[in-house]
Amino acid sequence: HFAKVLLDAKGRDDENIIKTVVLRTMKQAVYTPANEGHFGLAFEDYTHFTSPIRRYPDLLVHRAINRVLNKNKRKPSKKMIETGVHLSVTERRANDASRDVEQWLKCEYMRDKVGDTFNGVISGVAGFGIFIELTDVFVEGMIAMRDMKDDYYIFDDIHHKLKGERTGRTFQLGDTIKIQVASVSLDDRQMVFVPAD
Structure with a gap:
């Protein structure tokens, strides 16, 4: 699994290259109410979140956990699925914009070199x-x-x-x-x- 590859790469001269290749081979995550696990970490059950005040997907995860803890067996709605798709697209767009700005700044730095x-x-x-x-x-x-x-x-x-x-x-x-x-x-x-x- 990828987790072992990354662990074995730690401290090697080509560690960054290995990390990059591993990242490129993994498919990009999509927000979905279906539990699809985590391939790279070899987990059958997986979610990720940070503070719910930071990102809307994290707020949705907190709400879902709250429903489970309160034994609410309601299935995810069509709206939840559509929201997941929308948030995935929006996050990808934001990441692309960040990468674009970062690349511009790197070029600006290297211009006089x-x-x-x-x-x-x-x-x-x-x-x-x-x-x-x-x-x-x-x-x-x-x-x-x-x-x-x-x-x-x-x-x-x-x-x-x-x-x-x-x-x-x-x-x-x-x-x-x-x-x-x-x-x-x-x-x-x-x-x-x-x-x-």
């Missing part, structure tokens, strides 16, 4: 390039395949790596790499890196 070199870890590999999370600064950028000029790289989608046709050099998830910041776009909220070695 164009030309600087950093150490990073490969956090993603695709047919069009590699994603790098910088070690000392919590930002991610991409090296496009077209900017990897030392060889022609072939994408191995089974092992999530790029392999140089001539040199045999590989780039795979978790590898360390030295990069140079080539450009930063606030409008696109993207950072473009190039290999520095």
Whole structure:
């Protein structure tokens, strides 16, 4: 289960990469009155909540717990199901907005670092390039395949790596790499890196 994977990853150099990959493989939670457990934690029964003054979904959970404690056997209404769907969509929209602002701020921070070199870890590999999370600064950028000029790289989608046709050099998830910041776009909220070695 994912809980064991995350526990085993604790303290490793690639801990953040493992956490990211685990999160990407899990389907996003949806608010529903049906008890569907928690796959990642391997719990048959699961709910989560914080203080009910903070979030409406938490208030609904508190109300449901109150009904159970008071032995109210009433089934969840259609309105409750619709509310769960609405809250899931609204929360996703809020998370997307937060991520967008965070990415803009990261780009703003890195804007004056164009030309600087950093150490990073490969956090993603695709047919069009590699994603790098910088070690000392919590930002991610991409090296496009077209900017990897030392060889022609072939994408191995089974092992999530790029392999140089001539040199045999590989780039795979978790590898360390030295990069140079080539450009930063606030409008696109993207950072473009190039290999520095």
